[in-house]
Amino acid sequence: MLSLRDQFPSLASGLAGTYLDNAATTQAAGASLARMASFETGGRANVKRGIYPLATQATAAFENARAALARYLGAENPNEVVFTSSATAAINLVAHGFGAGLSPGDEIIIGEGEHHANIVPWQILRDRAGVVLKVLPVDDEGYPRLDALDGLITARTRLIAVTHASNVTGAVTDVAAVCDIARGKGVRVLVDGAQMAAHGPVDVATLGCDFYVVTGHKMFGPTGIGVLWARAAVLDAMAPFMGGGEMIRRVTFDETIFAPPPHRFEAGTPPITQAIGLGAAADLLLGLEWPEIRAHEQVLLGMLMERFADRDRVTVIGPGATAKRLPILSFTIAGVHPHDICELMGARGVALRGGHHCAQPLMDRLGVAATTRASLALYNIPSDIEAFTAALDETLEVLA
Structure with a gap:
């Protein structure tokens, strides 16, 4: 997928950082x-x-x-x-x-x-x-x-x-x-x-x-x-x-x-x-090979979900499996507002979204006021997940 990233100028230049807010907006293709x-x-x-x-x-x-x-x-x-x-x-x-x-x-x-x-x-x-x-x-x-x-x-x-x-x-x-x-x-x-x-x-x-x-x-x-x-x-x-x-x-x-x-x-x-x-x-x-891309996205989503497996303060919202879902993952951290998480993660170069995501009735149904959301796209790569994990570890230390 590295060659695919080259087709997105903001990613190829590094200006977008670790971009995991694709459910809000994707980066523009060079074409x-x-x-x-x-x-x-x-x-x-x-x-x-x-x-x-x-x-x-x-x-x-x-x-x-x-x-x-x-x-x-x-x-x-x-x-x-x-x-x-x-x-x-x-x-x-x-x-x-x-x-x-x-x-x-x-x-x-x-x-x-x-x-x-x-x-x-x-x-x-x-x-x-x-x-x-x-x-x-x-x-x-x-x-x-x-x-x-x-x-x-x-x-x-x-x-x-x-x-x-x-x-x-x-x-x-x-x-x-x-x-x-x-x-x-x-x-x-x-x-x-x-x-x-x-x-x-x-x-x-x-x-x-x-x-x-x-x-x-x-x-x-x-x-x-x-x-x-x-x-x-x-x-x-x-x-x-x-x-x-x-x-x-x-x-x-x-x-x-x-x-x-x-x-x-x-x-x-x-x-x-x-x-x-x-x-x-x-x-x-x-013109892309979508079976390969979808498989890649699901691998990354699985990696992302694994990062939350042993974190007591973290609750993942939504499906527990990667099947029949897009690579979008919302989570909460006990006692911490999503905006604080996003600000601290953003300072470490990781772009996430925090809030009700324009879906307040769903938030009410799921019993939360807001979540932090990481969302992946075809150009994300394993190093993005590693950067997310490192930034999350540092953020949790700050908020401890």
Whole structure:
């Protein structure tokens, strides 16, 4: 994996230190940075507007990025890919557009382990439109309890919104099973794939979901860019989230005729540079050997978990095994706030995340206020785990 690290400038230079905060954001791939720089320095233009060469080149690059994301998500139709500003924006787009077709008393089921981005938009919809929110519980390891799903679905259930993998515990949801249950009841499924996308290509066709969202900065691309994939028939039936230029066919003072998807949902000038950069990241990831990378990540996760085996003050939150989970590990140290741990570890060159990780309902369920989190990605190596261990030993001595 050392050669892979060379493709990430901040790691190759050593500037990022021992970077174990990949669940918050990944480091940007050099290919992504280079393609964005080429667009900006080689002469840029707006997309879907001009017909001069620079403009048509920009539009082609933008649409090529859309096609790359479609390939990465296993979608046959690039027009099912909508560019947004983030995964959060993508979920809000669905809450507004799909939610516009819901009636008071219609039901949405959300997971107990969700990021706030997959909770708050549905609460806003509830308060605005009178829909009913139900919660799919998780077990003690943070896995959604699929045995409880049938009992939650009624004739009024319209959508199930679940994470593909927890940003706190790393627990991976059996999304295909959720979709099988939902399909038999005529219920749509939205999957928050923000964490999963950094750990290999996704196949939305195999999963069977109706919506899938990802974000660029968590899959080795730029910030300020997200993606919504949705089935063409579902997008066709959805109202736009925002109005403006380029999402229309015809405007008069009496009415507006909207453009077909995906442009219907991309009002105004889109994040062109970021989309191009994310397309480059997707191209890079599509060319990697993912069985080997996933095995490498699981080895590192096993090493990390072993470091906590004989520490009395440390409690690991979430699954106890490395199977069916991402390389994300949250822990607490008795009597010590996670922010203190992160500050002391950061001073020793190790980047971790401390807090509730935008998942306070899950924290409540697991009985903790906050955790310290180490999260790995494809470019981490055994020496990162050794650096983590040394810094943790020193930190525990300081806090003794």
